[in-house]
Amino acid sequence: MKAPDSEKLTINLGFVDLGRIDLLVRDGFYSNRSDFIRTAIRNQLLTHADVATNATNRLSLELGLRTFTRTDLEAVAAANEHLDIRVLGLAIIADDVTPELARRTIASLTVLGALHASSEVKAALADRIS
Template identity: 70%
Template sequence: MAGNVHDLRPKTPESEKLTINLGFVDLGRIDLLVRDGFYSNRADFIRTAVRNQLERQGDAVQHSVARKQLSLGLSHYTRQDLEAARDASTPLHIQVLGLASIASDVTPELARAAIASVQVLGAFHASPKVKEALADRTA
């Protein structure tokens, strides 16, 4: 029975994995705070530190988003979206702060015909062939 279940739309990941290098003293200080129960683990500390810093810089981020006319959040582009842009001769300028994704059924040819530029601050999900086709248009 479970073999008959199909996702209508693939689930979009809610986060992106980062790798950072920290000095031994900083790492030890984080471990001390974790051991003393201030944070559940290293990742919890780092997520909290990042959120706190982003909150402190919130006004600067908002001004920059408005100035650069970035879409904030998740932006998904379907094959139909790109076909409509191509057919109307109005190529898309994708500018996103967050996650921009292009549907898996979009061909590299359609992507090149419909997308003039891609600027993503965050994560850009598309098939490897579509990313390759848009490489010269991606900032």
């Protein structure tokens, strides 16, 4: 299974801001509206990079993509342990993980970014997701 490399967002903009973006696209500064928005977001993330890095370290977040497979969670269960999952980026709980296995092995789940898991697993962990 190939992990997705992005998450789709929907935003609402005022008509004047949208028109200004369209002017910049029309005049060739950006290839399209999405290119403008991605660039603006990246610029803001660079502006606040130190704050984000400090928070990532302070909160002990794993950075990037983290996948939890059935085999991973069965090993946690066999060791009679529990996971406190803290991810900044994308956390994936594999499709073959049952809700029961997830509840038995995942004590808490914090994801800043996106969580990809079956709706059943998300429901089973609802009281543990922050």
